[in-house]
Amino acid sequence: MIATCPECGAEISLPDDTMESEIIVCPECGAELEVVSLNPPTLALAPEVEEDWGE
Numbered sequence: 001m002i003a004t005c006p007e008c009g010a011e012i013s014l015p016d017d018t019m020e021s022e023i024i025v026c027p028e029c030g031a032e033l034e035v036v037s038l039n040p041p042t043l044a045l046a047p048e049v050e051e052d053w054g055e
Helices: none
Strands: 002-004 011-013 023-025 032-038 041-045
Touching (some): 002 041
């Protein structure tokens, strides 16, 4: 499966065992990406994990 990085446009080859919601790193730009669909293979920028500082 081939998907496109939404940050830099690089083509990324996804392993056959890739699952939806999996986080991968673009080998070109280093962006953390979330697999949002497998058919067709679609990637989106992974949501930032924010500290809640106990609030």
